[in-house]
Amino acid sequence: MEARTIPTCKRLFLASVLSLGAIAPAGADxxxxxxxxxxxxxxxxxxxxxxxxxxxxxxxxxxxxxxxxxxxxxxxxxxxxxxxxxxxxxxxxxxADAPADLPLLPLALAAARNDGAGTDAAVAALAPTPLAVLVPSLRAWIAYTRGADPKSAAAAAGKNPVAQRLAAETMALVRIARGDVDGGLAAVQALRETGSPIDLRLSAAQLLFGTGHADRARTLLVGDDPVFVALRQGAGARPTLGFGVSRLLGRIASDLADQDAAPLSIALSRTALIASPANDRARLLLAAALSRDGAVPLALATLDAMPPASPFATTAAAARIAMLANAGRDAEALALACTGATRGDAGPADWQTYADRLVAADRPADAATWYRRIVDADPQEWSAWLQYGGALEQAGDWPGARAALQKAVAIAPDEPLALNYLGYAQAERGIDVKASTAMLERAHALKPDDGSITDSLGWAYFITGDTARARPLIERAAAADPTNAEIAEHLGDLYWTIGRRYEARYAWRAAALTAPAGDQARLSTRIVQGLMPK
CATH class of the missing domain: 1.25.40.10 (Tetratricopeptide repeat domain)
Incomplete structure (x- = not known):
């Protein structure tokens, strides 16, 4: 009998089981x-x-x-x-199987109980791993809590740019902790100007509140972000070892939030929360990492632990809605968004979340009502007018939509998204095509790498019969966004018009793969009959 080759996937599984010592004689446990x-x-x-x-x-x-x-x-x-x-x-x-993040757990546990010796041992274990970039900052916090000068520890970052950056941010916080408020704030501002994330400002503000400098803390929390608004009421923190370790681990977890690194993101945010259970920013990051990893029930349970009075509670509510929606639990997401928007103390962020969910539920007319509330709350916000106009257009109210979109462009004449929406909507309807095309040309010049804007400009050229200028633009947009059904349909229409019938049908078939149900009949007709003359 011919020997059978075990498929790779089965070989790997068998190796995994063998590694458990699982293949045992008959009768073994x-x-x-x-x-x-x-x-x-x-x-x-x-x-x-x-x-x-x-x-x-x-x-x-x-x-x-x-x-x-x-x-x-x-x-x-x-x-x-x-x-x-x-x-x-x-x-x-x-x-040999020990993961690089293994020392994070003893580090967090030791920091939470202010165990200097345990923290030292965990930091030493981190030094030979890829997470060694944390070591200078961790040693700076340890030095501070022992009353020693943290500068020499931070200086050990050497020439590694990541370690240098983290050490600079750490020293800004340590200066505030040591009472050098002016120096610390100056360092925070300098780091902000070179791209430090929001985490630095949040941590600095909490330290300032916690050390009795409330007015200085509020200078870091300007704006209408719900977290900033809540923090301005005075959510302080003390500069303990747990605080320093937690904020540093959370800072790295925040950097990884948009990357495919779920195990490390979970490890960092969980240990940040262990080091300081009051770090609700870490709780949010942990929930987000769990959700991205497919552990939605765990993510929701993590958000359940957010105290209702936390400055991050509003953000947590929005995150919960997004997680439910991403998990396909649309009805629950919509109901929760409705509850948030209709509360007595609801504001623009709550209205925005509900309006967005109404659009996703194909209820644009209802969404327009809530977008209008956002417009009324801040009539000079161009993006609110854009969303309001978009909802009106989807609801079939073109006159109202056009007026709102024109308002968005008037407020932000150099904003490519506003120019693109109004220019495309008008060109599609044959309204003032020359001026609409000029808007799209300006939007494309402002944002040449945006595939949707590139397609819009190409389509405007196509509408006017200039297929020579339209073709490279629509082809480029289709290559950049191959799953965009609208762009694929445009490409099919273009190819059919210039006589490339086989490629046209191929493009329409590609469009049908991702097009919404309402567009399927039209695409099916195109595939069979081609583009019928108007």
């Missing part, structure tokens, strides 16, 4: 394997409780298995089961 596989299945299904229970049993039965310990460690961090995370970490420590 195989409960670690069963528990592990059940835990993996529960993990994949998003059932964190069953996953935790399975990994706990499997690790107890096979305490030397790094395969089980790795999974148990990740699940425990995600769920906040610190005892299980510590047991799993003890198995992994010193092995």
């Amino acid at each position: 195989t409960s670690p394997v069963a528990d592990y596989l059940k835990a993996r299945a529960a993990d994949a299904a998003g059932d964190s409780d069953r996953a935790l229970a399975g990994y706990t049993r499997a690790l107890a039965a096979a305490p030397a298995s790094t395969a089980i310990a790795t999974r148990a460690y990740r699940e425990a961090l995600a769920s906040g089961d610190i005892p299980l995370a510590e047991r799993a970490a003890a198995v992994l420590r010193g092995t």
